[in-house]
Amino acid sequence: MSMGAFIEVEGLSLSIGGSRILEDISFSLEKGRFLGIIGPNGAGKSSLLKCIGRLYKRFSGSVRLDGVSLASMPERMLARRIAWVHQTGSDSLPFTVREFALMSRYPWQGAFGGITRKDIEITEAALSVARVEHIADRRLGSLSGGERQKALIAAALAQGTDVLFLDEPTSFLDYRHQVETIELITRVNRERGITVLLVTHDINLALYGADDLLAIKRGEVCWKGPSRDILNGDLLFDIFETEFQSFAHQGQDVPYVVPKGLVR
Amino acid sequence: MRRFSLLALFLFSLAVLLAAPFIGAQNIPLGSLFGFADFSTMRLLWDLRVPRVLLGWATGATLALCGMIFQALFRNSLASPDMLGVSTGAALGAVVYIRIGYVFTVFGLISGLSCAAFAGAFLATFAIYAAGSLRRSDMSPASLLLAGVAMSFLFGSLNMIIQYSSGYVDTFRMMRWSMGGLQTVGFSSALAALPALAIIFVIAYVSGPELDLLVCGEEIAASRGVSVERLRRLIFLSVSLVIGINVAICGPIGFVGLLVPHICRRLVGSSHRRLAVASLLFGGAFLVLCDIAARVLWAPAEMPVGILTSCIGSIFFLWLLLKVKG
Numbered sequence: 001m002s003m004g005a006f007i008e009v010e011g012l013s014l015s016i017g018g019s020r021i022l023e024d025i026s027f028s029l030e031k032g033r034f035l036g037i038i039g040p041n042g043a044g045k046s047s048l049l050k051c052i053g054r055l056y057k058r059f060s061g062s063v064r065l066d067g068v069s070l071a072s073m074p075e076r077m078l079a080r081r082i083a084w085v086h087q088t089g090s091d092s093l094p095f096t097v098r099e100f101a102l103m104s105r106y107p108w109q110g111a112f113g114g115i116t117r118k119d120i121e122i123t124e125a126a127l128s129v130a131r132v133e134h135i136a137d138r139r140l141g142s143l144s145g146g147e148r149q150k151a152l153i154a155a156a157l158a159q160g161t162d163v164l165f166l167d168e169p170t171s172f173l174d175y176r177h178q179v180e181t182i183e184l185i186t187r188v189n190r191e192r193g194i195t196v197l198l199v200t201h202d203i204n205l206a207l208y209g210a211d212d213l214l215a216i217k218r219g220e221v222c223w224k225g226p227s228r229d230i231l232n233g234d235l236l237f238d239i240f241e242t243e244f245q246s247f248a249h250q251g252q253d254v255p256y257v258v259p260k261g262l263v264r
Numbered sequence: 265m266r267r268f269s270l271l272a273l274f275l276f277s278l279a280v281l282l283a284a285p286f287i288g289a290q291n292i293p294l295g296s297l298f299g300f301a302d303f304s305t306m307r308l309l310w311d312l313r314v315p316r317v318l319l320g321w322a323t324g325a326t327l328a329l330c331g332m333i334f335q336a337l338f339r340n341s342l343a344s345p346d347m348l349g350v351s352t353g354a355a356l357g358a359v360v361y362i363r364i365g366y367v368f369t370v371f372g373l374i375s376g377l378s379c380a381a382f383a384g385a386f387l388a389t390f391a392i393y394a395a396g397s398l399r400r401s402d403m404s405p406a407s408l409l410l411a412g413v414a415m416s417f418l419f420g421s422l423n424m425i426i427q428y429s430s431g432y433v434d435t436f437r438m439m440r441w442s443m444g445g446l447q448t449v450g451f452s453s454a455l456a457a458l459p460a461l462a463i464i465f466v467i468a469y470v471s472g473p474e475l476d477l478l479v480c481g482e483e484i485a486a487s488r489g490v491s492v493e494r495l496r497r498l499i500f501l502s503v504s505l506v507i508g509i510n511v512a513i514c515g516p517i518g519f520v521g522l523l524v525p526h527i528c529r530r531l532v533g534s535s536h537r538r539l540a541v542a543s544l545l546f547g548g549a550f551l552v553l554c555d556i557a558a559r560v561l562w563a564p565a566e567m568p569v570g571i572l573t574s575c576i577g578s579i580f581f582l583w584l585l586l587k588v589k590g
Contacts, residue, residue, distance in 0.1 A: 093479075
């Protein structure tokens with residue numbers, strides 16, 4: 001595959017209960033890049049991310065990280081490379097933000113080993129990067145959706161990986177927290193060189209942060225390329241099956257896209 | 265505050281353990297420790313009371329730890345081996361063993377009754393596990409719990425069939441045994457219960473961090489590097505083994521595994537290493553206290569402690585259901 005490919009996915013297919021979810025997906029990504037995986041609801045975006053991160057195991061095809069196949073990697077080793085921010089329900093997790101972030105140091109601890117000073121230092125640093133120190137001693141269940149999402153990102157950072165997977169991190173968030181969350185993810189990507197794979201149905205979120213985009217439709221790769229190029233031609237229509245209109249002020253880097261049907 | 269709680273629990277448990285042998289239908293004066301008592305009192309203390317208290321403590325602690333582990337595994341505060349049919353499975357194994365009447369021991373150490381109870385417990389766990397994996401998609405903890413309740417009824421009814429078809433003496437023996445009690449003479453039962461406790465405590469303590477993550481969700485645990493499938497197998501196997509041993513010795517004693525971890529969570533928080541220590545200490549003390557009540561309330565007769573724990577436990581269970589909903 002291409003030179004410097006950091007993540008390589010080849011011929012990935014997934015069926016669950018006889019129905020095809022993903023069909024022959026291949027792509028590669030360089031280290032330190034930010035990939036947005038976009039597509040309509042039910043396209044298989046989240047499933048794809050779960051296959052790549054091996055939360056789903058019964059798929060065919062191969063996934064390589066840094067040239068090493070993930071299929072045979074022990075769980076802890078994998079968790080030292082890839083951290084997750086899951087799509088969260090309303091589960092009330094019984095831990096505080098700090099406790100949960102410390103728990104994410106698990107892959108670095110031995111079977112009988114407890115928490116080390118280094119674990120605490122890394123966790124505190126992650127809390128400060130995500131700017132959640134002020135809520136560090138509150139229970140996750142007591143936080144608002146936005147605060148909670150930042151706390152979960154802090155925990156993923158505490159895990160100390162060089163790859164970060166996020167599944168719809170801004171759905172259900174209000175505007176302010178959408179802004180703060182994508183700003184945080186972008187900052188982590190740019191400043192720490194963490195490779196980011198982000199699944200979203202929100203094209204603007206992807207345009208804001210991602211270097212590259214991978215569009216999935218009905219379980220297949222529909223388009224891939226540098227994120228700006230997705231505004232060319234009828235690509236957006238092909239992916240989402242509705243017309244889009246883009247708005248950009250002079251001097252603005254990235255336009256804002258809205259479905260035409262929502263503009264009156 | 266929370267550190268204090270563990271210390272307080274330790275002192276509480278120790279106090280119960282030390283005081284319990286002297287309390288009963290006939291109270292024993294402390295002086296008997298130093299030989300100021302007649303022969304029959306000494307026999308009562310060392311052959312009956314002390315072994316019984318030890319057995320009760322070990323059993324209570326084991327049941328509490330198994331309950332704590334199951335509650336984390338199923339992410340459901342209503343899960344415990346007796347709720348999911350594991351204890352009923354063990355009881356069925358034991359009843360079948362009594363019915364067949366072929367007595368054996370393994371290596372002269374492990375009684376055939378233990379083996380049969382383990383086989384029953386394992387069968388029940390395996391059935392729950394298989395039901396979970398048969399459905400292609402993951403089974404939700406709620407449906408797993410329902411499967412367990414159904415299993416519990418199934419094994420219960422099989423148990424009844426065997427009892428019904430048995431002779432008079434066997435039926436009485438089975439029924440009396442299935443009420444769950446701590447009657448014991450000498451130390452052999454207590455000595456058999458202690459290794460089971462040791463096994464389950466080590467597993468609970470060592471996998472504490474995994475259980476913490478598992479409580480947050482299977483995907484979160486897996487993404488942090490927990491081998492969820494392996495952990496689940498380890499837990500199913502060890503809990504069946506330990507419950508099998510326990511049921512063989514005391515019969516099924518209900519609700520301790522449900523009740524104790526809840527109270528402990530309130531006292532020491534949700535971290536499973538601390539919770540394991542707390543469940544050990546409080547579970548042991550709790551069953552010993554229940555047994556004292558069972559011995560004293562009806563004196564000079566005594567009631568099987570399993571009846572008492574089920575009675576307290578089911579009321580607690582109802583309260584818990586109402587509270588969880590509300």
